[in-house]
Amino acid sequence: MIKFFSVLCLVLLFSFNTVNAQNFSTHQVKKGETIEGIAKRYYVTPFDIYSLNPDAKKGLKPNTVLIIPISKANKPKVSIVKELQGFKNHRTKKKETLYSLSKLYNVSEDDIKKYNKFLYANPLRKGDKLQIPRFKTTEVVEENTATKTYIVLPKEGKWRIAYKFGITLEELELLNPEMGDVLKEGQEINVPNLDDTEEKVVDEQYSYYKVLPKEGFYRLKLKLGLEQSQLEALNPDLKETGLKKGMILKIPYSNLANGIIEVDSSRINLADSIADFSSKHIAVMLPFRLSRVDFDSVADTKRSIKNDPYLNASLDFHSGVLIAIDSLKKLGISLKVDVYDTKRQESEVARIIADNNFEDVNAVIGPLTSLSFDKAASELRQYHVPIISPIGTNLKLYDNVFQSRPSDDLLKSKIINYVRTDTLVKHIIAISDTKNREVANSIKREFNFASLIESRKDKETGKDAYYVSVDDIKDVLKPGANIVFLETENSGFVSNVTSVLASLIQEENKEENLEAIDIILVTTNKNAAFEGDEVSNEHLSKLQFHFASSTKAYNETDNNTFVKNYSRLYDITPNKWAVKGFDLTMDVVLRLVSSEDLYASVNNAQLTEYVENKFAYKKKLYGGYYNDTVYLVKYDDLAIVEVKQ
Template sequence: MKNIKLLILLLFFGWSAAFAQDKRFITYKVKEGETIQSISKALSVTPYDLLKLNPDVKDNVSVNDIIIIPNKQYDPLADITNADLRGVGDKDIIVDKFIYHEVLPKETMYSITNSFDVTAEELKRNNRFLSEKGLKIGQVIKIPLKIDDSELKAKEANTQPYLVKPKETKYSISKNFGITIEYLEELNPKIAQNGLQIDDVILVPIESTTMVDDEFLIYEVQKLETMYSITRKFGITEDEMLALNPEVSGGIKEGMLIKVPNNLSLEKPLFVDYIPADTELKIAMMLPFKSKRDSLNFEGDRLLNISTDFYFGALIAIDSLKKQGLSVKMKVFDTENNKQISKKISEEPGLQEFDAIVGPLFLSNVKAVSNNLKYGKPLIISPISTKDHSDIDNNKLVQERASLENHTEEMMDYIKANYENQDLIVIKNTSQRSQEHYDRIIADLQALNPEKEVKVLEPKDGYIKPDEFKVFRDTLERNIVNWFFITDNDPAYLGDVFNNLGVFPEADSLLVFGFEKDRNFNKIDNNFLARVNFHYPSNTFIDYNSAAYKHFETIYRKKYFGRPSSFSVEGFDLTYDLLQRLANDPDLINQGVSERIGTKYDFIENTSGGIINKGVYIIKYDGLSEKVVN
């Protein structure tokens, strides 16, 4: 407890100093009698440099004008979003460019230097007591935070400050500068959480030479730009970049003119974050905390951890929205994971006046709540569950996660868009689930090329023997990609498929498509998944290296002294997106597509008149890592 209190004090004292150091540019309100010349002289910059920062200023400034000026206290190495956080543990605290780490049992100098990528000399230089007393359990040691210098230099070389004007949005700014909203948030991590504020100073790309036609932009590569930064800027994959520009396979160089897709006009518009003035919302959360038990077992109770993590993420979203001017009143109920208790809670008359109710978590409890609130005001948000909700007759019900049927539809759309006469092989199983998937996809696959047979590999005596894979392999064409489709999630079936396809010779080019990836895949060797270029759909995808996630993780650590789980991210994403939409209109369907830290939102009407989010990522194994391809 003593060490934890020490860390909290360090956090408190380091906060104000760090806050002033992480902005390269700030705003300044012009006083009576000041001119560009007098302001530039006081800041020790030239009038030319000051006017360059403020292109809207023609000749001079007037009293009360807001202009951009350099921040004298700016320290680029104070920006945690450029830090390497791989070794940071759940109880570690980051303050003023240092990680404060409490030494755990069995930790050694070697293990700590290896985990945090520091030398023993660096540790001893920052913790002089180590040279005298050595390393001991319970000590709090300072570890220098590693900052990526090259990324900082690239950002400074390729960006310029921009003053946010009234009524501007992320969408309008990103469109004006020819970039994606995601890249704008990557340049400015704080707007991913807090949104845009009038007179904010944000970073935007330095305008480059571009020529626009219906399909493509011709883009001039800027100083220090990389393949990664350009693909992020235009929201495309590296494979798409290479297909359009084979010459960049040898590397990206400053001054190159490259072709990129003109993705700025989408079929469905992007949702624009905007909170009207004086907006007030009331939401309730119904989560299974089981708070009436004698003790709470966080180590052994997975459901308790899911509920708590989800709730913590939601609180961060609400804090962020309040800073943007949204008034939010929230009431939390403990359903105890009980159908009758959930039903009783939903009978409270005051709930009819709420804008939304998030929860319960499980479908049986959602049904109980839905029946009582069918004709009320609030939307009922069913989080986490992917089961079919279409049998619930309630047009206020919102299924936040896409169903398995949505997964199949999105995957088939991706397959149709990328088919180029590959051989198609469906691997069946004996289960009813496999038969249903087979019936669902076989007609669509056959329609891709009616003149080419879709091959089927079926089990014999309940499983597929290795010899059967070998015999089947001899029937496949060489020098052509073979696309395999799995139709079940049975562990034994998955083992048969991947343990055999995963050892096919390198001469055989193959790709395996699945229609879900659940816990039954945990026992499959990742090397086999990588070997077969496994593709699968998912409701969520968290890029742990993205600026948005790093910013969220930083806030989460400071508030809760631990690393956020995927459910923490989902709690944030759902709450933030829902309240942003409700602030504009209770109609979720016609507000466009949005993407948060790890979730895409694209709401449509389901077959029963309710609402479902069909935002699905198609993910592929790229070596041992995963990446989004749609």
């Protein structure tokens, strides 16, 4: 019994090794092909194909990719090429048939008909004069090109490549049994040999879904809220291939967890990538303007801080920097930090750089104000010292400048692309005041079917009255999903429009023959008007208010280490300035210790994220670096949450 068990284990071991060592090829099904024909082409049996492609038993559909055992598929495909050499004359005798003549002269019946066209309409008769073609036959060996070698690109994981080449994750793994769990940039793998035009592109504006076992269109409708026709519109191959376990589907933005694939899989935790523990030197420039502070009494000092917005912001930002420095030291990073008061004066910035040695400084954070920042960047160019702007957006992008705050254009394009990719939207409306008329017109140019509504005018003065009526909006709403852009900097107008929109949301009522009307509110410019005291957060939540943002608010219930440490040290929760100081300092220093320098980190750390901010720098062709990533967020149950993409 023991010997039997040992032998059985060996058999299983060798069988397992054989299966894992075996490679596979692929075949993309074309219209009219059969399993038998494909099996014959690759010198395998239909059973071989069915064993690796169980769904094929339900029938072959065009564009389906089949897995073929390469040990057999590698046999060359041999085709016969016939070259006409001439004809032999033949007079038909009694009882001769096309079949007997084809055997006699070793040609096909179709070849005989081809050169004796009267046989297409008439039967063969005794005495018919025929031309029998004589061919020279040549065997041509065709190279098997069912698969090709593919070099993995940056940010590419298994699901991206499976989607790109129209196969399931399991099929990709069958083609590459030794590729490992995580793909590396530059790794060579086998993929179906598709034309470049047939390869799909992963669009960052969509979500992607991995089909689970036994999931059909009905289950996907319940889970994703998408009809079969909507899925097929986003994934045209579905009409022909049908659903398969493990296939990747493109879907609109989704917050679902089960099955949704994280598109932004390139995010890097630099704390796990520290490679350089040598001491780093950074400088922080902030407009404290300490010379203006009245230190005669505690009350006077407090009053000075309260009345000076630059001092206020600088102190909060610096408090976040200090927490970051402490966190970095706990990671074993040695850091020298110089802090300078720029006094919000360009001349002071020039003096600081002239009087101190910046040649050995690895990076400078700040100043906060644009003019002071431009002066510092210009002066530091001679040392090629990278300088990072915490808040500026319209900067002179010298080759040493890092603009950490995303541009307004990027914020606008983010929300525009979100709306453009939502296939469920029935109608788009742009509501604006007079000042933002051109913004509304630009939305109309993006969506030529959109309706425009402008705030009403005061009848006496002709000036903008900053309101719309219920009928103004009701007349253009359509049953189903409506997206409404609201473009204004007037808080009263926001209050008026959101109140009207919230009242017009309608649930389906079959008894009263009422169709559902859904409304989602968006804006290309989220500003202080949307946070006014008169604006109802309940209305914003009911309207699922969506907007693009350079930051996302942290959740105090998330047990965030930074928030805990900050609250314990300062006895207050951190505001946006403190969080920015922490996030930016952490990112700059971790980039320095995980790459050769800050410039090299742009390629090595393509996307990083901290408490409220994420950074993905790109370089201008002739200039510096800008942050090319933003958040898409929405109001949800009186909270602001990130919309997963």
